[in-house]
Amino acid sequence: MQIKVMQNILQANEKKAAEIRMLLKQKKIFMVNLISSPGSGKTSLLEKTLPILQKKYRVAVIEGDVETDRDAMRLEKYGVPIALINTSGACHLESVSIEKAFTAFDLDNLDLIFVENVGNLVCPAEFDIGENVKVAILSTPEGDDKVMKYPLLFREASLVILNKIDLSAHVNFNQINFYNDLKNLNSNIPVIETSCISGLGIDKWVEWIEVKMEK
Amino acid sequence: MQIKVMQNILQANEKKAAEIRMLLKQKKIFMVNLISSPGSGKTSLLEKTLPILQKKYRVAVIEGDVETDRDAMRLEKYGVPIALINTSGACHLESVSIEKAFTAFDLDNLDLIFVENVGNLVCPAEFDIGENVKVAILSTPEGDDKVMKYPLLFREASLVILNKIDLSAHVNFNQINFYNDLKNLNSNIPVIETSCISGLGIDKWVEWIEVKMEK
Numbered sequence: 001m002q003i004k005v006m007q008n009i010l011q012a013n014e015k016k017a018a019e020i021r022m023l024l025k026q027k028k029i030f031m032v033n034l035i036s037s038p039g040s041g042k043t044s045l046l047e048k049t050l051p052i053l054q055k056k057y058r059v060a061v062i063e064g065d066v067e068t069d070r071d072a073m074r075l076e077k078y079g080v081p082i083a084l085i086n087t088s089g090a091c092h093l094e095s096v097s098i099e100k101a102f103t104a105f106d107l108d109n110l111d112l113i114f115v116e117n118v119g120n121l122v123c124p125a126e127f128d129i130g131e132n133v134k135v136a137i138l139s140t141p142e143g144d145d146k147v148m149k150y151p152l153l154f155r156e157a158s159l160v161i162l163n164k165i166d167l168s169a170h171v172n173f174n175q176i177n178f179y180n181d182l183k184n185l186n187s188n189i190p191v192i193e194t195s196c197i198s199g200l201g202i203d204k205w206v207e208w209i210e211v212k213m214e215k
Numbered sequence: 216m217q218i219k220v221m222q223n224i225l226q227a228n229e230k231k232a233a234e235i236r237m238l239l240k241q242k243k244i245f246m247v248n249l250i251s252s253p254g255s256g257k258t259s260l261l262e263k264t265l266p267i268l269q270k271k272y273r274v275a276v277i278e279g280d281v282e283t284d285r286d287a288m289r290l291e292k293y294g295v296p297i298a299l300i301n302t303s304g305a306c307h308l309e310s311v312s313i314e315k316a317f318t319a320f321d322l323d324n325l326d327l328i329f330v331e332n333v334g335n336l337v338c339p340a341e342f343d344i345g346e347n348v349k350v351a352i353l354s355t356p357e358g359d360d361k362v363m364k365y366p367l368l369f370r371e372a373s374l375v376i377l378n379k380i381d382l383s384a385h386v387n388f389n390q391i392n393f394y395n396d397l398k399n400l401n402s403n404i405p406v407i408e409t410s411c412i413s414g415l416g417i418d419k420w421v422e423w424i425e426v427k428m429e430k
Contacts, residue, residue, distance in 0.1 A: 037252045038336045038365060039357025064338060068363050077309040089367060091306060119364070122281060122306040122335050123255045141356035141379065141386075142254030148283050149334070150253060150306065164356065171356075172387050 013127055016095035020130025030112040030213045033131035035153055037146075038119030040139040041163040044070045044196035045205070046114060050078040052206050054164065057111040057213075062101045064118045071116060081105050092123040095130050098194050105208040121146065125153035133157075133212060139164040140173040147181040147215070160206060164196040228342055231310035235345025237254045238322070245428045246328040248344055251352035252361075253334030256378040257285045257301075258405065259411035260352065260420070262331060266294040267421050272326040277316045279308040284333060296320050298314055307338035310345050336361065340368035348372075348427060354379040355388040362396040370401050374423060381410040 034042045046061065053059050060081040063072040068161060072084040083101035085093060093115065105113075115123040115131060124132070135156035138146055141154055141164060148156045154160065160182065168175075192208060194201035239246055249257045261276065268274050275296040278287045287299040298316035300308060308330065320328075330346060332339040340349070351372035353361055356379060362369045369375065374398065383390075397404060407423060409416035 014391070037254065037334070039252065056399065066365055066367075068280055068360075070360055070364060088375070089337075089341070101271070118337065120306070120335060120337050122304075122333065123338065138303075138314065139356065145283075145285055149285060150281055150282075166228055167356065167382070167385055170382055199295075 003103060010126075011205065013094050013096070015127040016099060016132040019066070020095055020098055020102075021132075022116045023102075024113075024130065024132070027107045027110070029107060029110050029113055030209075031115065031130055031131045032209065033115045033117060033124075033134045034118065034137060035117045035121075035124045035134055035157070036137035036139075037121045037142060038193060040119075040137045041194075041196050042116045042137055043074055044121070045161065045163065045194065046075055046116065046201060047078075048196050048202045049114075049206060049209075050075065050080060052202070053209070054078065054080060057068070058109055059112045059174065060105050062093075062098065062113060062115045064092070065098070066118060087118060091118055091120050092127050093129055094127050098129045105186050110185075121150045121153060122147065125156050132155070132175070133159065135159045135161060137161040137163055140167050143170045143172070143176040147178065147185055151185055154182065157186075157189060158212075160189055160191045161201075161205065162191055162193045165193045165200060166197050204205050225341075228311070231314060232343040232345040234315055234348075235310055235317075238317075239328075239345065239347070242322045242325070244322065244325050244328055245424075246330065246346045247424065248330045248332060248339075248349045249347035249352060250332045250336075250339045250349055250372070251334065251354075252336045252411075254350060255334075255350060255352045255354040255357065256411050257331045257334070257352055258289050258376065260376065260409065261290055261331065262293075263414060263417045264329075264421060265290065265295060267417070268327060268424070269293065269295060273324055273326045274329070275320050275325050277308075277313065277328060279312070279331060279332040281305070281333060283346065296325075306333055306335050307342050308332050308344055309342050313344045315349050325396045327424070336365045336368060340371050341393050348374065348375060350374045351377040352378055355382050358387070359389045359393040360396070362393065362400055366400055367403070369397065372401075372404060373427075375404055375406045376416075376420065377406055377408045380404060380408045382410050
C-alpha cells in the first residue's frame with residue numbers, strides 16, 4: 001500500500017515534469033537543477049555565475065529551501081527574477097512547485113532558469129522537475145567517498161561540479177578515489193573543479209552551460 | 216489521502232520507537248542517534264569516540280547508509296558489534312530498521328549503542344527511532360547559516376557538535392551568526408566544538424555522553 005501510494009506520487013510528479021519540459025522547449029528556456037548536500041556551495045556558485053551569464057542571457061532563479069529566504073536574499077543584488085519556494089519541512093522540490101514558481105516569471109522573456117534544490121544529497125535526485133540537466137555539486141570537505149554512498153544523483157547528473165577545490169590542501173580528499181568511483185558508476189560524466197573563492201573553473205562551468213543551451 | 220498515509224507511517228514509526236525505548240530502558244542501554252549532512256564527520260567522530268568509550272562500556276554501532284558498507288568497514292577495526300542497514304535509496308532510518316538491527320546484537324551485554332543515521336540534514340530528524348538523544352553534527356565548511364535553514368534537527372537535538380573546527384581559519388564560518396541563530400531557535404542546547412584531526416573537544420563529548428548515561 002505504501003509503495004503503491006509512492007508510485008502514484010512519483011507518476012503524478014513525472015507527468016507534470018513532462019509538461020514543464022514541453023513548455024520550456026516551446027519557450028526556448030534552458031533549466032538547470034542544482035543538487036547537493038547542505039553547504040556544498042550551490043548559492044556561492046550562483047553568485048559567481050549570474051554576473052557572467054546575465055550579460056548574455058535573460059536569467060531567473062528558483063530557490064528551494066526548507067525554511068528562510070536567506071539564499072534568495074544573497075542573490076537579490078544581481079537583479080534577476082527570483083522565485084522562492086519554502087518547502088516547510090519537505091526534503092526536495094517537486095514539479096508542481098516549479099509550475100507554481102513559473103507564475104512569478106515572464107517566461108516569454110527568459111533564456112535560462114537555475115533551480116537551487118533543497119540541500120540534500122538523497123531525495124532531490126528522485127524527483128524529475130522538468131529540468132534539462134541535473135548538476136551534482138560535491139565539495140572537497142565532504143569527502144571522496146560520496147559518489148558510491150549516494151549513487152543515484154551521480155548516476156542521474158549530466159555534470160559534477162567538484163567545489164571548494166581551494167580547501168583540498170586542508171582536507172583529506174583523495175582525488176584518485178573520487179575519480180575512480182565516478183568512472184565505475186557513470187564513466188562518461190564530465191567533472192569541473194571549481195573554487196567560488198578564487199573563481200577557478202567558473203569559466204569552464206559557464207562554457208559548459210552555453211554549449212548545452214545551444215544543443 | 217497522501218497526508219493520511221504519511222500520518223499512518225509516522226504513527227506506526229512512533230509506536231515502534233516507543234517499544235524500542237522501553238526495551239532499551241529495560242536492558243539499561245543508552246542509544247545515541249547521530250544526524251548530520253553527508254561528510255560532516257559522523258564516522259570520524261565514532262573513530263575517535265569508540266576507543267575511549269569501549270574501555271568502560273560495552274558499545275555497539277548501527278550504521279545507516281543508502282548504499283555501501285564503507286562506513287561499517289572503517290569501524291570494523293575497533294571490534295565492536297556493528298549492524299549495517301543499507302536503505303537502498305531511502306533517506307533516513309525508521310524504528311522498524313532499528314528493531315531488525317537489534318537482532319544482530321546481544322542486548323543483555325550492551326551499555327551503549329551509537330546509530331549513525333543516513334547523511335541528510337532534513338529527513339532523519341522527522342523519524343523517532345527510540346533513541347535517548349539525538350545529536351546534531353554540523354561541520355564548519357557547511358556554513359554558519361544551517362541552523363535556521365534546517366531548523367527541525369536543531370530543535371530536536373539534545374546536543375550540537377560543531378565539527379571540523381580545525382578548518383575554521385580556511386572557511387567563511389561566522390561563529391557569532393551560528394551561536395545567535397542557535398540561541399534564537401533552541402536557547403538551552405549545549406554545543407561542543409570538535410576536531411577529529413587534532414582530537415579537540417573529544418574529551419568533552421565523551422564526558423557529555425557519560426553524564427547523560429548516568430541520568
